[in-house]
Amino acid sequence: MENAIDDLKYSLHKGFIDRSIVHQGHHVPKLLINNAEENVLSTVIDELQKCQSFMISVAFITESGLASLKAHLYDLAQKGVKGKILTSNYLGFNTPKMYEELLKLKNVEVRLTEVPGFHAKGYIFEHDQFSSLIVGSSNLTSNALKVNYEHNILFSTHQNGDLVHRVKHQFTDLWEQSTPLTPDWIAHYREVYQPQAVQRVFEDSRLQTDLINRVDDATQIEPNLMQVEALQSLSNVRARGEDRALIISATGTGKTIMSALDVRQAEPERFLFVVHSETILNDAMRAYQKVLATEPASAFGKLSGQHKDMDAKYLFATVQTLSKAHIYSQFDPASFDYIVFDEAHRSAADTYQRIFHYFKPQFMLGMTATPERTDDLNIFEQFNYNVAYEIRLQKALESEILCPFHYFGVSDYVQDGMVVDDNSQLRYLTSDERVKYILDRTRYYGYSGDVLKGLIFVSRKHEAVELAEKLTQQGIATTALTGSDSQQRRNTVIQQLKDGEINYIITVDLFNEGIDIPEINQVVMLRGTQSSIIFVQQLGRGLRKSPNKDYVTVIDFIGNYKNNYLIPIALSGDHSHNKDNYRKFLTDNAPLRGVSTINFEEVAKKKVFESIQSATLNEMKMIVEAYQNVKNRIGRTPTLMDFIEQNSLDPDVLLSKFANYEIFLEKKAQVTPRISESASKNLTFMSKELAQGLKS
Incomplete structure (x- = not known):
């Protein structure tokens, strides 16, 4: 007791009287702001995780802001920790x-005050002998907790202190005069609610932060951040006399529009767009017609199974048709001045290679979100190592090009002490009990918008079909799509989801890439993570911006999968294979910039930690693969610093297997010895002493 009071005394003295004193206590007052290094949300979560109860008094709450706390509130409910939220209209x-989402919080009581001008922003956390308070400018909204310029003070007071007594008394007094939140109250509020008031108040903010491509009456498209930078880089590449380049851009960032904008600035006499599916072909041609609005409709044509518009100025071709010798031979190799290869990582296929080597354009552009491949083709070499622009998931989110997401890692269903794993039988995966559990978790974490439009990934075709039937029986209209379905059926079902006629599409890996459904507002993963690339591809299905949503909910059911360690690799974009990095990522309350959040229920997080602990992340195969990827990217034998600069393997991981890097090159990379035996010994010593310095 005395130690706690002394700690509090010294903390307050340092915070309010003399900042020069040396004190490392737990209660030093702190200014809470949002910037690249910290945010208000992380402190709110930290206090929630430690408290015995809590009281929150805020005027404004958004679904997205509430979503960032849902997993933590669920864990508190499992521990019996309760709280109160006081808000208003x-x-x-x-x-x-949003009020309906509040009702889902079983351990949180909510009331509404009718006090005129209620504009409070206070968070009170009760601990054993003291209380912590956050008071300032942040409401319970994603922007206020993570992005906006805010000023909040975190401070602590003993439970007998006068200040906390007054604050809690004021809260309690207002609480007693307030109206409990009930379904009937929400139904009445819905009848009188006018969203126009919100739009007027926040119109300026929305205009500043909304980076969706806007098409005005004159069909003039305004490039987003990624597109502006990529266009300038492509212009520079051509100015240097280069005839090809590669764009690496996360799904949903606007690669197709960007390429159309570049075609507009390059002004080719004839243009060819090569794609692997007719659905993407149609979407791409529509995008180009918007950008090249001054061109007549007759200038655009298709080359596919049913269309042979061979003379079109802007030709959009499926690789399946164009790769046939009797088709491509009808064109002169120099017919097209500019060629775009969509999904360029597919170009290892013979069909792509025939097209690639036959045509001789003035400029060739490859576009992909995932340039890394496991076959012998080096996509970087194909495009002369000219990476004109690269923006991966994390940067795209920070730049607000993509729709924000809230990721929830939840524990999968446990039956008779058994959790879903890589070998679970079909009857278990689609049991009535597991289906009920899935519905419970997906309803709790919810979705943005008025209508659920979700995508579910499973591990087997039969699982997709059976699960679709059972969800439909539960009143959730669901359809399974697999590789055996025709393109026409796929298009029909996708349109049904867009129109709200069904709530879910369930698939295995059909939608990993090459599908565009911006309306998706919930992604559910009911399968183990097989690779970080596939994980990001599936997550990316919901990251395109759309008027029907403010964010996308991603619910990942985590079972006893041996590859659970891939989850932090995929979400962080960190390919260092450094276990400490991944553990730190999991314990960070707010690891992503922007309003997106990553949340794990406690049991699910434990499973990921266990997977990291048991995984062998310095296997020789992994090290050699990382080396080859870096070499492919830069076109030469990498140095250790290249691994750091290319966001690849941590040199410590490599040096855990080899005394020095030269030994690795000789034994595993077929590099002729470059140094003497004595120099190798010196290098071994230097490697042990200085390897850590490479990362600082």
Whole structure:
């Protein structure tokens, strides 16, 4: 007791009287702001995880802001920790659907005050002998907790202190005068709710942060951040006399529009767009027609199974048709000035290679979100190592090019002490009990918007079909799509999801890439993570911006899968294979910039930690693969610093297997010895002493 009071005394003295004193206590007052290094949300989560109860008093709450706390509130409920939230309808900001989300919190009591001008922003956390308070400018919204310029103070007070007594008394007094949140109250509020009030208040903010490509009446498309930078880089590449380049851009960032904008600035006499499916072909041609609005409709044509518009100025071709000798031989090799290869990572296929080597354009552009391949083809070499621009998932989110997401790692269903793993039988995966559990978790974490439009990934075709039937029986209209379905059926089902006629499409890996459904507002993963690339591809299905959503909910059911360690690799984009990095990522309350969040229920997080612990991340195969990827990218034998600069393997991981890097090159990379035996010994010593310095 005395130690706690002394700690509090010294903390307050340092915070309010003399900042020069040396004190490392737990209660030093702190200014909470949002910037690249910290945010308000991480402190709120930290206090929630440690508290015995909590009280929150805020005027404004958004679904997205609430979503960032849901997993943590669920864990508190499992521990019996309860809380109260007091809010209001000030300015008509809070939506009926947000109130419905509040009702899902079984351990949180919610009331509404009718005090005029209620504009409070306070968070109170009760601990054993003291209370912590956050008071300032942050409401319970994603922007206020992670992005906006905010000022909040975190400070602690003893449970007998006058200040906390007054704060809690004021909260309690207002609480007693407030109205409990109930379904009937929400139904009445929905009838009188006018969202226009919200739009007027926040119109300026929305205009500043909304980076969706806008098409005005004159069909003039305004490039987003990624597109502006990529266009300038492509212009520079051509100015240097290069005839080909590669764009690496996360799914949903606008690669197709960007390429159309570049075609507009390059002004080729004839143009060819090569794609692997007719669905993408149609989408691409529509995008180009918007960008090249001054061109007549007759200038655009298709080359596919049913279309042979061979003379079109802007020709969009499926690789399946164009790769046939009797088709491509009808064109002169120099027919097209500019060729775009969509999904360029597919270019190892013979069909792509025939097209690639036959045509001789003035400029060739490859576009991909995933340039890494496991076959012998080096996509970087194909495009002369000219990476004109690269933007991966994390940067795209920070730049607000993509739709924000809230990821929830939840524990999969446990039956008779058994959790889903890589060998679970079909009857278990589609049991009535597991289906009920899946519905419970997906309903709790919810979705943005008025209508659920979700995509579910499973591990087997039969599982997809049976699960679709059972979800439909539960009143959730669901359709399974597999590789055996025709393109026409796929298009029909996709349109049904877009129109809200069904709520879910369930698939195995059909939608990993090459599908565009911006309306998706929930992605559910009911399968183990097989690779970080596939994980990001599946997550990316929901990251395109759309008017029907403010964010996408990603729910990952984590079973006893041996590859669970791939989850932090995929979400962080960190390919160092450094276990400490992944553990730190899991314990960080807010590892992503922007409003997106990553949340794990406690049991699920434990499973990922166990997977990291048991995984062998310095296997020889992994090290050689990382070496080859870096070599492919830069076109020469990498140095250790190249691994760091290319966001690849941590040199410590490589040096855990080899005394020095030269030994690795000789034994595993077929590099002729470059140094003497004595020099190798010196290098071994230097490697042990200085390897850590490479990362600092």
